[in-house]
Amino acid sequence: MDSRHLDADIASRTEAIVGRLKPLEGPLLPILHDIQAEFGYVPQASLPVIAQGLNLSRAEVHGVVSFYHDYRETPAGRHVIKLCRAEACQSMGANELADRLLGLLGLDWHETSSDGAVTIEPVYCLGLCACAPAAMVDGEVIGRLDADAVQDLAMAVRA
DSSP: OOHHHHHHHHHHHHHHHHHHHTTSSSOHHHHHHHHHHHHSSOOGGGHHHHHHHHTOOHHHHHHHHHHSTTSOSSOOOSEEEEEEOSHHHHHTTHHHHHHHHHHHHTOOTTOBOTTSSEEEEEESOOSOGGGOSOEEETTEEEOSOOHHHHHHHHHHHHO
């Protein structure tokens, strides 16, 4: 599918989402959430459709997408690892574990592997401070990470 047809498909699917959620009070965040659920990210081709549907500027919509770290502007890997970078986790060795995991994966923060297998992101508190250091892998939280768990995690997301 060429880019014009892809953009038209994205626009059409976005229009359906905007039309369904526009009646809500404060519909922008629910619309962005559903678009990301639909496509796996918020495509640039969606922004003008959202802006027009909500009578906003494209810049306003882009500002919201770029402000909230959970909205993606590009597709994520098949596996998404979010490592907690907050103080409680840092005090329990998260920095060393993060360095180890980044090295094992050959990635830096916010990067996706070239094979599309994994994306790694920093987060600032998963609410597992008593079980630090913590991570979230594909939506599942993991507490009390150690070097062995990081090794196993790197192997699992590469499989």
